[in-house]
Each structure stands twice: as structure tokens, then as C-alpha cells.
Amino acid sequence: MISIIVTIRTTTGRENVVIESIMAKVKHHTIPIRSIFHPTELSGYVFIEGEINDIEASVKGIPHVRGLINKDVPMTQLERFLVAEKQQIKVETGDVVEIVGGPFKGEKGKVTRVDETKNELTVEFLDAAIPIPVTISVNSIRIYEKKKE
DSSP states (O other): OOOEEEEEEEOTTOHHHHHHHHHHHHHHHTOOOOEEEOOTTSTTEEEEEEOHHHHHHHHTTOTTEEEEEOSOOOHHHHHHHHSOOOSOOOOOTTOEEEEOSSTTTTOEEEEEEEETTTTEEEEEETTOSSOOEEEEEGGGEEEEEOOOO
């Protein structure tokens, strides 16, 4: 059998509970799961590595598991969650940023608020008819244009 990485759909906000439950089951039943992790940027999803039969056995009956996406996830798609962060981007209110990840990828927006403790910022999209504030991770943006002094 070949070891693969698959995605577990979970109840949003319960990812760590799911991981703890799976880890307890894996240890108790000595199921050979190689790794399990939850990137904070992806609410409602946990990644698990092992053989498909072992993965299915480890998630069966676990509360807050909403299903398995039974498709191998290439490591290249997960590297950005695993690689240590590069130097922190200094973003300020008034900067124009381009979103490079997530559902708003490709959109440009003006930064209206920066929350350094949570590593998030709030932007209002430039092309929107009505300005709707959206909070996103600093890791999902690149600076498009610095605020004019």
C-alpha cells in the first residue's frame, strides 16, 4: 500500500478536537498514521497522511468529522502551510494589497485595519460597488501599492 495525504472535512472551529480524538484512537489501536495537521488558514479542514484503509479506520466514529475528501493532496500544495514564514510583511492602513490565496485570490483591496496580534488585516475591495470589509491573513496578500504619504 502507498502512503497518501487526504483531507478531512470537519466542523469549523473543531479541527483541534478532531486531531486530538484521532490521535487518541491512533495510539489506542496502534493505527499506523504518519502525520496529521491543521493549517490555521483553512477552517474546517485537517490533513492526514497514511494508507487509505488506516485513514478511514482512524476517522470512523470521530465526532465533528463531516467526511473524507478521498483524493491525494500533493505535497506541493501543502508546503506553504509547512514552510517557516519568511520575513514579516509590514502592512499599514491605507496600503493597497493584492490577495494571493483563498477565495478572493486576484482581488485588490485597500487596508482599513491591521491586527498584528492575530496576523490579520481588514480590506475593502477596490472593484466592489459597495465597500464590504473582509478580514484575511497577512500571509494571503502581497503589497500592490504603498500608501501615499
